[in-house]
Structures are given as structure tokens and as C-alpha cells.
Amino acid sequence: MKLRLDRQAHLVSKREVQLILAGIICIALILMPSVERIKTLLIQGGYRMLHTNSSDEAMQILSDLKAVPGKLLSAERDIPTLRLDIKYKEWQKLVSDRQTALAEGLIPETRQFAKAVLYDDKTRYNAKIRLQGDLLDHVSGEDRWSLRVEIKKKKALFSTSRFALISSNVRSHQGPELFRQSMITAGFDIIAPQNYPVNVIVNGDDWGVMLLEQAFGQDLLATSNRTEGFVVRLDLTDEQVNSQGERHRELKARVIQKKTVMGKEALAMQRQIALTLISDFIDGKRSASDVFDTKRIGQYLATVDIWGAWHALTWNNWRWYYNPHTAKLEPIQSDVLVSPARHTWLMKPPTHYSLISRKMLDDPQVAESYEQAMSHLKQLINSGELIEALEKEQDTYNKMLYSSVPLLGRYDFDIMKRQAGCIGSDYQTPPCSDIRELGEHIHLQMHTMSARRSWELMTSFLSTPSGSALSVTNSQNKVLTIKEIQQLNKDGSKTLLTPLNIELPRLLPPNSSMTVALPGKVEKIAFDSAFEGKKATTHSLQKDRTANTFIPRPQATSKATQYPFIKRSHDQWEIQSGTWKIDDYLVTPDNWQVHIQPGTRLEFSENAGLMVFGELFTHGTDNKPVVFTKQARSESWSGLTVFGTESTKNSRVNHLRISHARSPKLGFWQPRGAAYFINGDLQINHLTVTDNSSEDALNIISSKVSINHLSVKNALSDGFDCDFCTGEINNSQFLNIGFVSGGDGLDTSGSSVIVRHSLFDGIRDKAVSAGENSHLVLEDSRVQNSNIAVASKDRSRVTINRGTFDNIREYSLMSYIKKNIFGPATLHANDIRCTPVSCIEKTLVEKGSVLTIDGSEVTAEDVNVRALYKGIMKSDKPK
Template identity: 45%
Template sequence: MEILPDRRKKRLGRWEKITLILGLLVLVAALTPSPAWVKTFLIQKGFMAMSNNSGDKVRQLVSDGFKAPVNMLRADSQLPLLQLDIKYQEWMKLSADRDQALADGVIPEQRQTVKASLQYLNKSYKAKVRLQGDMLDHIKGPNRWSFRVQLDKKQAIFSSRRFAIVSPDVRIHQGPTLFSETMKYAGFDVIAPFHKPIRVIVNGSDWGVMLFEQAFSQELLAVNNRTEGLIARLELDGEYLDDEGLLVRKLRPRVLQQGTIMGNPALRRQRTQALGLISDFLAGTRPASDVFDTVRLGQYLATVDAWGAWHALTWNNWRWYFNPHTARLEPIQSDVAVVPAAHIWLMRPPSQSFHLSRKMLADGQVRASYLASLAKLKHDLISGKLTAHLQQAETILKRQLHTSAPLLGSFDLKVLQTQLTCLNTGFKKPECSEIQAMDPALHKHFDRTHAIPPWDRASQFTKTPEGYQLTVTNTLPKPLQIAELTGSTRFDEVAELDSDTVTFPTLLAPGESLNFAIPLKYPTVTLFAAEVGGNMAPYEWSDSHNQNFLPRGQAPANKLPDFIVPQQNAWQIRPGNWQIDDYLVSPPDWKLLIPAGTTLSFAPGAGLMIFGELHIAGTGNKPVQLNASNPKQGWQGLTLMGTEGLSSSKIRHLNVSHAASPKQGNWRPRGAVYLVNSKLDIAHLSITDNSSEDALNIINSQVEIKQLQISNALSDAFDCDFCTGTIEGGSFSNIGKRSGGDGIDVSGSNLSIRDINFYTVRDKAISAGENSRLDVSHCRFDDVNFALVSKDASHIQADNIEIGSVTHYGLMSYSKKPFFGPATMAVETLKCDGFSCLDKARVALESQLLLDGIPVPPKKLNVKELYRTVMKSDKPQ
């Protein structure tokens, strides 16, 4: 049962005392110079000055002070309660960091992390805690310090294992929520951490209402419907004045949670791509549209300018998610620090005051998205709907914050309307004439960047007449420790390599380089290294012609195969049987048209990647065939990369066989048929004998699929992430020839699945995860390990289900990832051949499973052991 603040009625005398105290504070503030403690107290109590005039501040304070008792009486005190207990010796370490910060004027970069115990909803969590933030506003008060908290693995609170607890005034109270709600209402799909008011008790001392803030972590990505990936930021490596007297800052990209990233081969490859893209953008060798998701970046910059949120644009506040499907970086809302005072809020676009955002908006594609987004925000505001949405969100939030911040007022959304009007008209209207550009005294701007690439990207792996040479260059400000060097043959045989000039382990000083001669038989090398004080990790280089491949549309080829007929923004395939020996990539915003009866046979390294739309017009008598010219060696599969507006593709009677996923260098999708960001109308698609992790992989798409046939799948048959729509008719047979084979595996999706038969599935026939919603009906399962599985806040509603034979359980409901929470399932009209349906139903504690409306009793379930044994995966990488 949740422990909540005491809501018993208090005597009126208490509120009279509150009024008296606030009146005295007003008098002190008005008659004496404001001491630091008074200023900190008032700010933490919610006072936000709406003017820079001293007289106006006093009058506002008097007015807010008289409203405060009413705000406290009406406050919503039914807030979640977190109790944090830190032992004395550990607490003294945090206090020492705070004392050092107060002496230095900034919180030290190197901070002590201490052990703590956290209590929530009568549960105890082991945690690690350190001071949060950089500036002193995080720790100025005698309490209400900002903490970064990390729970032990497999534990989570509010869908987060890593989070911060901050005083609301540090984030300017309701500001970040109004900012994110603006994007949400406008339909801008930009990742944003949530800020939830909670009551906090630290070592028995009531710190009042604070904000629970999600950290930049995998949990943040998951609850924002993003595939597992990495988050990148910038760090400063120094600054200098160039020959023209311009300030140049040396910036280096890096990833968050480096240890986790380097321990995962897939994320390690993504890191190489992401940091390379950022480095190229900083150096000016790659345009913003080739680095960033232009639509989301434009939306984010428009929202920043609308709210005057210049703080989000400083180099140290940028955070980017690397999307592994598109190989582009998406902005993440970070420390927007919006201010309600009109004299601060109203400004010429702050995006034009910062070097990085100016450089982004100089790209035509980013600029087009930015202008369209400004127009959308203005339209939504003028219609009154956005205003009503923001006012409702603010009212709820203010009532929660008023418990500890009774002086807190509202944002005047008329200022937002003025700012948007001026932005959309280029500040040419009379009411915009006095609005100035951002005050340069607010932030130290720089004029250009000096990109410092990560040391592994600055290092070179080149071919020589004698073999290969690895030149390792240390771009770090610290020595680089090198422990071991290994080589891999083309047959994946690994050997430890010696050096005639270096003895391992060795240290490489900043700015220095080392050369290693590599025998020709080792086209891939791995160096185990770390900056001094860090953890050793593997860094890999390879002699691959496509090592730097990115999924980008290519300019129209001057010479196309004779069977491809160029049309206006399209390729038309001639009817017939054709051989493709290269990896064929279309230009952007293109169409591929394949007529009935066409057969395309692909060489082992060949494949097909279309940016735009795919139209396959097979028939029952004349299907379209995509196959391998050498079935034993396979081919690189079919890829469709749609557009943000979900371009429409239509596929009829297509047979795909012996395909692998389109692995190109460090870009490693999973599906032999791989469809992204599309509106898909598919009927009679057959995929057989694939050699990839997924036979069919669809991402972020609307789907209408009929008669889907998948057989002899190496691992999973159909993986659908962040999809909506229907799948009707068809069969899945012999799924998981290797292991870990699911029939239909969905994450973050809302689908209707009906009239499908599942035969011989080595893992889960239908698996719903990560907050999915499935409506399953008229399906049959034979020879499967598990039939229907709902996990991680998903819900399956099923009816008319037949289970012929199942090895372990027909129905399961549980939580695998605690930050999502328990799952539910409800099944009506279930038929089990030769066994009791109830005996083959299993539901974990806190999850739910209903059979014909009757709850199945939950039992303790060791999920970790489950995935270590009967659900153990051995999927191809």
C-alpha cells in the first residue's frame, strides 16, 4: 500500500501563521538587500519573477504571498512517496562534494557515488547515489539537493532504473512539462524525459515535493518507442582564438554508458557510426541532413525557439539518440529551462545565436522542417486547442507542486502566441519590433568548432604491400592504455598478435601514435584498450570496402542493367528472369515497380534497397520471385526505407527465398525482408529458408497484411516493432531452425491477428512485449513451445483459440523488463486438444491472466531462469 502524505484537516491557525510568515518574508525582502538564503528560499517556494524591475518584483511577491495559503489548501498532496536512507559515513561523502562545489563555484566533475536504500510502495530497493548537475542551484539549499540515482539491475521505479531527483525550481517547475506537452500535442515525435512530482524523505527529513526526472538511458528509449540504441553527447577538449580572433571550441563526441555500449557488439558498431557522423558534422565534411533526422530536428528547434529555450542549445546540453534503422541521430529534450517572464522568454530565434543550431538550420531539409513546425505550432495555438491542452496539464502539475511551492504562478500563454507570431512572420509585425536577439551575456558563445574525433576513429587500418598496418592515434586528453591486439581471419579464426616494437600492456600518451604491422591473413583486428582509469573494451577495424556504409539514397546511376527502365523518379523492371550481381540502392524518394512473373536472382553479395515506395504486382499464376543464384550462399535481402510521412507501398504475390539480412559494414539490420517507415498493403507474401535473425522485420509502419506465409526460418519469423494494423490469414511453419524462434514477435505495437496457423515453433508462437496491444482470434497452434505470451505492460485479448500441442505453456503473462511493469491477457473460447488448458497457463505475480473471465491464480516465476533455459536464445548476429 502506498504511503501518502497526511491529509487530515489542520486548524485554521496554521494557515494564519503561514500568511504571517510569508508577509514577514515579503517585508524583509522589500526593506533589506536580499540575502542568499532568502533568495534561495523564495525560489524553492515557487517564486518566479516576471519582471526585472525591483518594485514590480516586490509587488508580485506580495501578491503571490497572499495567494500562497489558498494554493496550499487546494494543493494535491496525494503524491508518490520516496524515502531515501543513506548511512552517515556515506552521507559525509556527499556533503564533502557539496562543500567542495560551494567553494569552487561548480559541482566537481569527479563525484563520489555512495550506497543507499530507497523505499517506495512498501518495497525496498538497493541504489547508488551521487550529486546531480553542474551548477550550484542543484545544491544551494540546506536540503533538497539534486541526486542522481541508479537502482540495482532488474529493478525500476516509474519505468526507470536510472533517474534524478531534483528540486522543481532547478527545472523551473512546470517548464519542461509544458515544453514536452507542446511537442506531444503537435504530433512531434521527439524523445522527452518525463518529470513527475514526488514527495521525498531523506534520512527521515521531509524534503517536500521534488521532481522525478528520467535519465538518458535505455529505459527512456524504450518508453519512447525506440529500438535499443545509444545516446551521444559532446564534451569540451579546450578552446582557443584563431588567427581572426574568433573563439574556437574543441569538441569531442562520446556516448553515454560507455561500458554498456562497448560490451554489446551491436551497440559497439552503432557507436562507430554515430560518433563518426557527429565528428563529420562538427568538422563540416557532412551536412546536417546526412547526420540527423531532419524532421525531428526541425520540430525540436522550432519548439525551442517558440519557448525561448536557449539553454537547450548550448553545446553541453545536446543529447542525441542514434536510430539503428535509419543510421541518423534524433534530438532528445534536454534541460530546456523555459522561463515564464516575458522579458526573457520573448527573443529573436535563439537557434540563430548558437553555432551548432545555426549550422543545422543552414541545411535546407532541416530548415524546411523547422518552418513547417513553426506554422503547425502557430496553427494549434491560434485554434485554442493547444492552449487548452497546456492549461490543463499546467493546472494538474501546479496543484501537485503547490504543496511545497505555494508561491508558484502560471505561464502566460499569450507570450507564447506572441513569440510564435513573430517567428512565423520574421519579426516584421509592429509588436515584434522591440524584441531583441538573445542577450550574449547569458552564455559564452563560440564561432566555430574544432572536431576532435574519438581515438579509435582517428586511428587508421590500411593495406600495404606486405600486409596491413594499424596506426593507433590517441586523441584523448589522458594516456591510452593498450592491453592486447588480436587478428581474425576471413574464417573467423582469432589469434593474439605480437609486435616487434611494443610490449603489451603499454601506454600511449595524448597526441602520440603507434604503428602495428598486421599479417595479410588477418583482415580484421581488435585492440583491447581504455583511457587510464577506464574499463578495457574491444575496438575493431576491418578491411571491408563497405565498412562506412550508411543507408542513404544514392544519385541515379548513369548505367543501369538493361532490364531496369528509368522513369520519372522510378525504376520499372522488365518482365522476365534477371540476374543481379551488385547491391542495388535507389535514389531518395524513388519507386520500384516489379511486374507479374518477374524473377530476380541475386549473387551472394547482392541485394535490393529502395528509398521511397515498392510496388510488386505479382498474381496467383505469375508471382514475383526474389531468390539467390546460389541458395547455399544466399543474398543480401530486400530493404524498403519509407519516409516520415509513411509512403505507401503495395506488394502482391511475392516469394522470397534464401535471403540474409542486408549487413553492410557496421549497419546491421535483422530482417531478410526489412521494411521501415512505410504504409504497407501486402497480400500473399511468402518467405522461406532465410539465413537472418528475422525473416520479416517491419519497423514503425502501418500494416495491412493478408495471407503471410513464413517457413523454414532460421530464427524469428516476423518481428514487428512500433506497428499498427492487421495481419490476417496465413501460416508459420518450422520456425527457429537454429533456436530462439518466435512466430510473431511485437514491441510497442497495436495489431489485430486472426486466422493464422502456427506449426513447429521452437519458442513463442505469438509474443507481445513492451506495451503492445494485440487482438488475436481464430488461430491454431501445433507443436509450439509457447502459444500466446504477453509481457512487459502488454495486453492480449484473444478468442477462438485452438492449441493442438504445446511443449511448455499455452498461455503466459509476466514481466521481463521491470521498467515496463506487469502484463495482462484475457482469453475466451479456448480449446486444448488432449490436455487441460489451465495446466498449461502460467501467470507471474502482479500480472494477470483470465480464462473465460476467471482469473488464473498467479505464481512466483523466475523469469531470469526462464530465459536462461527453455527460452534461451542463440540468434545469429
């Protein structure tokens, strides 16, 4: 094993010569038992069987070989090179796991991590690596083994710190990127990992071009414009076949990166909801539209059918993102394995034959979304727009692969035209009558399924007549250990419940239960648990709250009927003028309108609030505003939430005053905003949010916004979080923000926003913070008496025109990287004025990022960003 790291690939590498020679030899061997090495070289070199008979295959081989020289000459060689340096002892860990895989026919489930050093150009990263994948195609070659790479110290490469290096044949070469491009061209917002072609050199050996594939995790979600959440998948726990040959599978939902998820209380609670939703869907207790994002599921299934991508529908290839705002699951493109072969691509809609997707399409709402998406795709195919985009992507992508896969062929999109034309027909007449369905000869389908619920879903902490009780049921096939139980106090401290722990730790065998009586005064507990051979995990529970306590869903029958001042018609509530008390959490039906008349004052009790699924219209005026506030006997109330729906999302807020609200802490669904708008087209004219007791005073997610005269005052933490929004904010003010825990006035993530004629005064952290690839313009605005005026971070682009910054304690302008997955930021300030010191004296720009003042670039420096966030920018946001 060579250990040199500076080896350079020749114009035509040894691998390419091997591939050409192997191809020539293959002509003689293709129709008889082949040498495994030649087969592997051919497959890794891009050869794919497009025909079903020997003579056509021979002609294909000759044609592919004839095209090899031209492909090698046209190959794009200016692509990134990654070098892995693995010491011999560490390398043997990978060798050992590969040998085990070759002997047993599968890569072992438990794999060894090896320490490695990764070089991208001259940049060095410490990393750990292991084998990736399950089947032998990942490790069948002499090199180009599939490797999982995890970069340490929160550094990132290609917008991710966790990725796989995979031989492109394992992922059908350009196929996944073409599938992804189909959804982009169609305007389908589906999460899809990117596959970047990179040259890979391992210990001096040239492994050729491989694909760098983003892992399913937080990095993928962040770069896909998603709020922090997690990815869910299924595991097989049992399989049975009855006498009729019907296959039943027992499936268990689990989250990827469980350690990260369990390390954050909010994510841990969201995990309970997600696992419950999927388990209920598998068991038939919830409809698909109640569990999944209906629009995105329909779009994904339609794209799968256009490509004949049946492989994406198998139980083990489904991946879902749990959206913490909607409490629904979105599909993620995973292992679509699309084929260019006509006999494989052309297929009756596979979604109609695979059990999970068939159950989804049985839901009328999903079926409607599917039909709309399919119609849109057909239109794009017939117009040529989609195929033109795919041809362009294929040209670029193939050239990056040719140097290592010169036998690589192209996808013929005439097949896509035929597939689209036949979908929806009766398949009774040629050429559609020749198309097969997804049968057992292709994949062993399951006929029925059930869910095995994790033990956490079968654990409860509930009130009893004599106090309260913790009940735990071990539903797994291994011993569970329950360790000490502690009381969680309101101040965050823990108290060991000594009398209860005398018999702990306690071992729970499979399919057994235990119940522990607790004092009635205990409201929240934490305990450690561990399965044999695994590290202990801490779980926290709040009395009488479970994953099913509250999930944000429309309610056909509402408590609004108890309030005579709420007039109801077939699709709306109208709240009459006057002062009214509300003692319930009111939730509307779906696609609803709520109209609130001028001069209405709604006083809510502690756990009362309003949730709208549709559109909110407050018809306040300057003289008769609409007021939402707490009742005199309450400390706060449970806030306003508005979910825009596909057909009703145009909310209009005029002269609304919201005070003393908190986010609705209902069960395990706990959003951040006291006023909370999701997926809407929102126009605001004179909205005031004051004296909130939540993480964000105003939180708007994935919406178009037109805001005039917004006033946020006395915010506990952040003033206004605008995530994945587009629009403008005018004539607004943010006063006394973050007075308890520190907070930003305006905080954007993944947004494109223009802010004009606005005032920021008394901001404890950053007056304006643009992050996660935001594009923000700030014009004719003032920041005063604040810690930091404007910060651009994480690939954001900020432009300031005519700004005034007075009495800024730390920095007027900042440009830096906080999250390495995004990269450097830019900030351009023009015609700004700072007092009492010049603007240049209070700037900070990290090397790699850019900051200019009136066209002059400010000198960048090495910045310890982590130290900044532990010091002058430290935040202690409320739980």
C-alpha cells in the same frame, strides 16, 4: 542527522511555514542585499522574477504571498513518497562532494557514489546515489539536493532504473512538462524525459516535493518506443577567443552509458557511425539532413522557438538518439529551462542565432520541416487547442507542486500567442519591434566550431600489399595503453597473435600513432585499451570495414544503369519480366518508386541486394509471382530494405517470394531483417519469406501494415518482428521458426496489431510474443507443435478469441514481466481449446500480471523469469 524512515509530513509542513515566513521577511529584504538562505528558500518555494524593475517585483511578491494559503489548501498531496535510507558513512560522501562544490563554485566532475536503500511504499530497492548536476543551484539549499539514483538488480521505478531527484526550481518547475506537452499535442514524436512530482524523505527529513527525472539511457528509449540504441552528447575539449572576440570551441561527441554500449558488439559498431556523423556535421563535412532525422529536428527547433527556449540550444544541452534503423540522430528534449517571464520568453527565434541550430536550418530540408512544424504550431495556438491542453496540464501539475512551492506562478499563454505571431515577421513594427534577439548578454555564443574525434574513429584495420595492418592514433590529451591483440575466429573463439604481442602493452602518448602489421589471413581482431586511471575496454575490428564503409543513404548515381532490364524514368525504376542476375547492392535515389513486373525473377550474388528509399511495388500474380533469391553459386544474398520517406511511403507488395536472404551486413550498419521495411504504409498480399539466414526473416519498423497471406518458413531465428507498428495480419502462416537458435513466430514491441485466421506450426520458442506495451488481438488462429503458444509481457495487453492450441510443450498462455521498466502484463483468452491437456494446465502468470480464461482469473505465482530465459526459453540468436 535523523535516521527514522517513518516520519509523516503534516498538512502544513515545517518547510511550508519557513517559506511563508521567509516570504514576509523578503518584502523588506528583496530590494537590498539578501540573506542567502532566504533567497534559496524563496527560489525553492517557487518564486520567479517576472519583472525588471523593483516596484513591479514588490507588487509581485505581495500578490504571490496573498495566494499562498489558497495554493496550500488546493495542493494535491496524494502523490508517491520515496524514502531514502543512507548510512552515516555513506552520507558523508555526498556531504564532502557538496562542500567541495560550494568551495569551488561547481559540483566536481568526479563524484562519489553512496550506497542507499530506497523505499516506494513498502517496496525496497538497493541503490547507489551521487550528486546530480553541475551548477550550485543543485546543492545550494540545506536540503533538496539534486541526486542521481541508480537502482540495482535491473529493478525499476517509474519506468526507469536510473533517474534524478531534483528540486523543481532547477528545471523551471512545470516548464519542461509544458514544453513536452506542446510536442505531444502537436503530434511531434520527440523523445522527452518525464518529470514526476514525488515526496522525498531522506533519513527521516522531509525534503518536500521534488521531481523524479528520467535519465538519458536505454530505459528512456524503450519507453519512448525506440529500438535499443544510445544517447549522444557533446563535450568541450578546447575554447579559444581571437583578437576580434570571436569564440571557437572544439567539441567531442560521446555516448552516454559507454560501458553498456561497448558491452554489445552491435551497439559498439553503431557508436562508431554516430560519432562519425556528428563529427562530420561539426566540421562541415556532412549536411544536417544527412546526419539528423530531418522531420524531428525541424519539429523540435520550431517548438524551441515558440517557447523562446534558447537554453536547449547550447552545445552542452544537446542530446541525440542514434536510430539504428535509419542511421540518423533524433533530438531529445534536454534542459529547455523555459521561463514564464515576458522579458525572457519573448525573443527573436533563438534557433537563428545559436550556431548548431543555425547550421541545421541552413539545410533546405531541415528548413522546410521547420516551417511546416511552425505553421502547425501557430495553427494550434490560434485555434486554442494547444493552449487549452497546456492550461489543463498546468492545473494538474501545479497542484502536485504547491505543497512545497506555494509561491509557484502560472505561465501566461498570451505571451506564447505573441511569440508565435511575431515569429516569421520582419520585427519592424510594434509590438514585435520591441523583441530582442539572443545576444551575448544572455549567452556567450560560439562563432565557429570543430570536432575532436575520438581515437577509435582514427583507428583502422586495413588490407596492405603485404597483408594487413592495425593503425592507432591517440587524439586525446592523455596516455593510451594498447594491450594484447587477438584474432576473432568464425566460431566465436579467440586466438592470441603471440608474435605481435611481444611489445605489448604499449603506451601511446597524446597525438602519437602506432602501426602493427598483421597476417593477411586475419579478418577480425579484438584488442583491449585503456586510458590512465580507467578500466580497459575491448574493441573489435573487421578488416576493411569502418564507420564510413556504408551508411544507408539514397544514391543519386546508381549501379542500376548497368542492368538494361531496369528501365529508369525521372523518379522510378521499372524492372522488366524475366530472369535476371544482379551482382551489385542497388540503392535508389531519394523519394523513388521501384516497380517490378509480374514473372520477374531476380537472382542476387552474395553481397548484392536492393535498398529502396521510397516505395516498392511488386506486381506479381498467383501464376506469375515476383521472386528474389540467391544465385546458384552463392550461399545467400544481402536482402531487401525499403525506407519510406515523408512523401513516398505507400509500398504495395503482391505475390513476392523471398528466399535465402540475409540482412545486409554493410560496414557497421547491420540491420536484423532479411526483408526490412521502415517508416512505411505497407500493404502486403501474398508474401513468402523462406530459408533466411538473418536474425529476423521479416522485420517491419514504425509502419502501418495491412497484411494478407504472409508465409514465413524455415526461419533461422525469429519469423516476423513488428516493432512500433499498427495494423492487421490475416490468413498467414509461420512454419518451422527458430530451428537453429530458437525464435518467435510473431514478435511485437510497442505495437497495436490484430491477427486473424493464422497458423503457427513448429515454433521453437513463442508462437506469438507481445512485449513492450503492445496491444495484440489474436482471433480464429491455431498454434501447434510449439514450445509456447502466446506470451504477453511488459505492460502488453493480449486478447485471444477462438484459439486452438495443440501439442504445446511448455506453456499455452503466459503473462509476466521481463523488463521491469514496463510493468505487469494482461492476457484474456476466450473460447479456446487445448489438446492433449487442458489449457489451464499449461498456464503461467506472474504475480502482478493478469491471465484469464473465459473470464476466470488464473492464480498468479512467484516466477523466476530470468531462470525461464536461461532454461526453456533460452535463445542463441546469430551475431
